[in-house]
Amino acid sequence: MKIERITWRVVDFPLARDFHPAWARGRNQPNLLMVLIEVQTDEGVTGIGAAHAGIEAAVAIERFVAPYFIGQDPTYVERLVPVLRDAEILGAPVYCMEMTLWDIVGKLAGLPVAKLWGGYSDRVVAYCATAEVRSPEQRVDDVHRMLAQGYKAVKFRFHLPDPRQDLKVVEAVRAAVGDRIEIMVDANQAGVEPGHGGHRTWGFPMALTVARELERMKVRWLEEPLPRHDYDGLRRLRDKLDTLAIAGGEDNHGLHEFKLLIDRGCYDILQPDALLSEGVGEMRKIAALAEVSRVEVAPHTWGNGIGLMANLHLAAAIPNCPFLEFPDDPPSGWTAAARDQMLAEPLVIDRQGCVRVPDRPGFGLVLDEERIARHTVSAHSVSSGD
Ligand SMILES: [Mg+2]
Structure with a gap:
C-alpha cells in the first residue's frame, strides 16, 4: 500500500455569536480556523486529520511533510514519525499528520483506533x-445547566487582575452545588499571553497562594500555574501541595520534553x-512513561472536533x-x-457525563462535506504523479 495523494484544505468557519477567550483579554474570536487533511492510498482507503x-x-x-509521505506505506507509522x-x-x-496514518490503519483493521491499541474503555468522563x-x-x-446535561466536572479560567476575584467563582459554585461537580482551574500561565496584552503574570508566590485556596475548596487540579519551562518552579509548587494536582503540558512539545x-x-x-x-x-x-511514574494523562483539546476525536x-x-477536555x-x-461543526456526527456527552468512542473503524469521523465546502478558503494537493 502506498500514499498516492494528500489533499489539505484551509477551512474558516464563522462562530454564530461573540466569543471572548479568557487568555486573550479584549479580543473577540469570530471564527474557527482549521486545516482539514486527507491522505489517500492506492487501495482506496483515506485517512483524515x-x-x-x-x-x-x-x-x-x-x-516538510508531503514530499516525504508520498509513495510511502502509511501503515509503517513509526517510519514516518521522524518526518x-x-x-x-x-x-x-x-x-496532526500522524492521526491520518492511524485512521488508515484502523480502517484497514476494521477497528476503532482505541480498540486497535488494546482499549481500556469505550467511554471517557468529560469535563x-x-x-x-x-x-x-x-x-x-452555568453549572446548574451543566449538571442537568449530565456533566460531572467543570473547568474555570482564572484571568482577572486580582486572582482573589477569580476565587469567588469557585466559592460561589461550591456554595451552590457542594460536591456534586468536580472543579478544575486553568490559569493559562504557560504561554505567551500573560503579560503580553493578556492577563497578569503570576509568579511562584501567587501560584502558591491560589493553589492553597483551591486545595481548601477541594479543587481537582490547577492547570498551567507557571511558565511551561519553569521545571523547578512546577516541581517546588507540587511539593508544597497535598490534594490539589498540578496539570499542564499543552504548550510543551514532543515525546522527549514530556x-x-x-x-x-x-x-x-x-x-x-x-x-x-x-x-x-x-x-x-x-x-506509558507517565503510567510507570504514577502520573495521569488528561489530553488537552481546543481547536476543533477532529482533534477532540x-x-x-x-x-x-x-x-x-x-x-477528557470537552x-x-x-x-x-x-x-x-x-x-x-465540520462533523456530520458531532461528539456529545451522555447522561453520565461521558463521551463514547464511536464504534466505527479508524477514528470514526463522518465529515459534513457540504458545510466544509461552503467555508473552504483554499485547497491544496500533492499526488505521486506530480
Ligand atoms: Mg489549558
Missing part, C-alpha cells in the same frame, strides 16, 4: 471546559494534545486518563456544536 491552525500549517505540510518531528524545526507543528471569564452568579447558573516533565516531577497530570504537542500514537508512549481515542485506550461554553459562540 486536521490541524489546529491556518495557512501556516498548510505551508508546513506542503514543504513530523523534523518538520517542527522549520515550520508550524504538524503532529466541561469553559473559556470565558464570567461573574460568580453567571457561573453558578519525558523531561515526568523525570523532573513537574506535573501530577500531563495534558498533551494530538494536534499541538505530539502525534496521537506517540502520546501512547507518553502515557483523536484525543478521545487516546484517552479511551490508556489506563491512566481520568478526564470545550463547551454557551451562550458564547464557542460551544460543542460550534467546535464540531
Whole structure:
C-alpha cells in the first residue's frame, strides 16, 4: 500500500455569536480556523486529520511533510514519525499528520483506533471546559445547566487582575452545588499571553497562594500555574501541595520534553494534545512513561472536533486518563456544536457525563462535506504523479 495523494484544505468557519477567550483579554474570536487533511492510498482507503491552525500549517505540510509521505506505506507509522518531528524545526507543528496514518490503519483493521491499541474503555468522563471569564452568579447558573446535561466536572479560567476575584467563582459554585461537580482551574500561565496584552503574570508566590485556596475548596487540579519551562518552579509548587494536582503540558512539545516533565516531577497530570504537542500514537508512549511514574494523562483539546476525536481515542485506550477536555461554553459562540461543526456526527456527552468512542473503524469521523465546502478558503494537493 502506498500514499498516492494528500489533499489539505484551509477551512474558516464563522462562530454564530461573540466569543471572548479568557487568555486573550479584549479580543473577540469570530471564527474557527482549521486545516482539514486527507491522505489517500492506492487501495482506496483515506485517512483524515486536521490541524489546529491556518495557512501556516498548510505551508508546513506542503514543504516538510508531503514530499516525504508520498509513495510511502502509511501503515509503517513509526517510519514516518521522524518526518513530523523534523518538520517542527522549520515550520508550524504538524503532529496532526500522524492521526491520518492511524485512521488508515484502523480502517484497514476494521477497528476503532482505541480498540486497535488494546482499549481500556469505550467511554471517557468529560469535563466541561469553559473559556470565558464570567461573574460568580453567571457561573453558578452555568453549572446548574451543566449538571442537568449530565456533566460531572467543570473547568474555570482564572484571568482577572486580582486572582482573589477569580476565587469567588469557585466559592460561589461550591456554595451552590457542594460536591456534586468536580472543579478544575486553568490559569493559562504557560504561554505567551500573560503579560503580553493578556492577563497578569503570576509568579511562584501567587501560584502558591491560589493553589492553597483551591486545595481548601477541594479543587481537582490547577492547570498551567507557571511558565511551561519553569521545571523547578512546577516541581517546588507540587511539593508544597497535598490534594490539589498540578496539570499542564499543552504548550510543551514532543515525546522527549514530556519525558523531561515526568523525570523532573513537574506535573501530577500531563495534558498533551494530538494536534499541538505530539502525534496521537506517540502520546501512547507518553502515557506509558507517565503510567510507570504514577502520573495521569488528561489530553488537552481546543481547536476543533477532529482533534477532540483523536484525543478521545487516546484517552479511551490508556489506563491512566481520568478526564477528557470537552470545550463547551454557551451562550458564547464557542460551544460543542460550534467546535464540531465540520462533523456530520458531532461528539456529545451522555447522561453520565461521558463521551463514547464511536464504534466505527479508524477514528470514526463522518465529515459534513457540504458545510466544509461552503467555508473552504483554499485547497491544496500533492499526488505521486506530480
Ligand atoms: Mg489549558
